[in-house]
Amino acid sequence: MHPPGRDATVAVVRCDDYVPDEVDAAVRRAVGLVGGIERFVAPGERVLLKPNLLQGQAPERCVTTHPAVVAAVARLLVEHGCRVVIADSPGAGIVYSEPNLRRAYARSGFAAAAEETGAVLNYDTGFRIIPFPEGETMKQFPIITPAADADAIVVVSKAKTHMWTRMTGAAKNLFGLIPGLEKPVFHFRFRDEYAFGRMLVDLNECMKPRLQVVDAVVGMEGDGPQAGSPRKIGVILAGSDYAAVDTVLARFIGMDPLEIGTIRSAAARGLLDPLAVRTVGDDPAEFAVPDFRKPSTYAGGRAGPWRRVVLAVVQRFGRTYAPRPGVIAPACIGCGKCERICPVHAITVAGGKATVDLSHCIRCYCCHEICTEHAIALSRSLPGKLLARLLG
Numbered sequence: 001m002h003p004p005g006r007d008a009t010v011a012v013v014r015c016d017d018y019v020p021d022e023v024d025a026a027v028r029r030a031v032g033l034v035g036g037i038e039r040f041v042a043p044g045e046r047v048l049l050k051p052n053l054l055q056g057q058a059p060e061r062c063v064t065t066h067p068a069v070v071a072a073v074a075r076l077l078v079e080h081g082c083r084v085v086i087a088d089s090p091g092a093g094i095v096y097s098e099p100n101l102r103r104a105y106a107r108s109g110f111a112a113a114a115e116e117t118g119a120v121l122n123y124d125t126g127f128r129i130i131p132f133p134e135g136e137t138m139k140q141f142p143i144i145t146p147a148a149d150a151d152a153i154v155v156v157s158k159a160k161t162h163m164w165t166r167m168t169g170a171a172k173n174l175f176g177l178i179p180g181l182e183k184p185v186f187h188f189r190f191r192d193e194y195a196f197g198r199m200l201v202d203l204n205e206c207m208k209p210r211l212q213v214v215d216a217v218v219g220m221e222g223d224g225p226q227a228g229s230p231r232k233i234g235v236i237l238a239g240s241d242y243a244a245v246d247t248v249l250a251r252f253i254g255m256d257p258l259e260i261g262t263i264r265s266a267a268a269r270g271l272l273d274p275l276a277v278r279t280v281g282d283d284p285a286e287f288a289v290p291d292f293r294k295p296s297t298y299a300g301g302r303a304g305p306w307r308r309v310v311l312a313v314v315q316r317f318g319r320t321y322a323p324r325p326g327v328i329a330p331a332c333i334g335c336g337k338c339e340r341i342c343p344v345h346a347i348t349v350a351g352g353k354a355t356v357d358l359s360h361c362i363r364c365y366c367c368h369e370i371c372t373e374h375a376i377a378l379s380r381s382l383p384g385k386l387l388a389r390l391l392g
């Protein structure tokens with residue numbers, strides 16, 4: 001039974017590519033299937049449209065929400081009479097500044113999407129503290145100003161694997177409301193992925209996004225959220241409940257939903273019953289991609305119960321198993337992004353090259369996520385390789 005007051009209905013609508021008319025039709029149909037845009041927002045409301053702007057990469061890399069999906073959701077909101085602001089604090093380690101936002105909006109195609117639809121791009125880099133006394137892990141959050149000031153939040157996320165949280169879709173997307181250089185503080189404080197998932201549930205419960213739309217037309221498999229490869233799923237998802245939407249997405253990409261920290265935390269708090277999640281629209285079986293390539297840090301799926309127990313112990317109490325970051329010196333351009341993002345200051349850039357002090361590294365993989373030069377490689381120690389073979 002799903003908890004009262006929460007709607008576990010998720011719209012599943014086929015969308016085969018990013019042709020704007022096809023995306024527009026799929027988004028309208030998906031939102032219509034879960035009650036129509038009028039169920040979520042009222043005319044005149046100031047709506048924060050929250051895409052995935054991670055580092056503002058080109059759309060074909062599938063790192064960011066595709067601009068055709070951002071435009072389709074923005075258009076729907078503008079037509080309904082909402083004032084739409086597109087905002088995100090892109091990946092940790094990137095200075096949250098107007099020039100960086102301008103570059104990211106241009107490269108990601110969001111600038112064109114805003115111009116085409118009448119949405120406004122955010123350049124306000126301030127933040128406010130939003131209290132959340134009922135939070136389990138946080139009693140307040142620093143939140144970027146356009147989100148703190150919004151009447152409603154609509155999330156338009158990208159379906160991707162994630163080296164640390166296994167998957168990123170609806171719930172993880174809201175981490176972009178935390179201003180850029182505050183993010184490492186959270187990585188430092190919530191060091192394992194379940195603790196981080198519990199924090200993300202608090203963040204979602206605090207900010208209460210009203211509508212979720214997921215761009216799963218082409219997702220990212222492998223070492224997401226930045227260094228993986230595009231892989232077609234062919235679907236747009238929509239719903240009001242971040243955990244329900246993520247549950248459907250996890251099943252599509254061949255993961256057990258309860259392996260995802262946010263879903264597990266939502267279920268443990270009685271906010272979600274994964275078995276009560278229901279889909280409407282197209283047949284979900286058409287979109288299952290069971291061989292969706294998992295991150296190299298992933299251990300689940302094939303692992304039986306005893307293996308998971310051993311793995312949990314190993315991951316919790318040792319660094320033996322977890323892959324270690326290392327710098328590929330010829331590829332490193334010495335930009336310093338990894339040094340800025342590392343929550344435990346384990347990276348130093350000197351002489352134009354980064355080095356990692358593994359004795360301090362907490363294996364959060366933020367450096368791997370942030371490095372656009374693919375100069376951070378992950379590898380296991382020999383005992384780690386043996387354990388991986390044993391457990392895999």
Ligand code: SF4
Nearest residue numbers: 332333335336338371
């Ligand atoms: S490893 Fe990557 S992020 Fe770090 S300094 Fe080198 S190029 Fe920049």
Ligand code: SF4
Nearest residue numbers: 342361362364365367
């Ligand atoms: S060096 Fe370790 S702790 Fe620092 S960002 Fe990379 S993985 Fe995280």
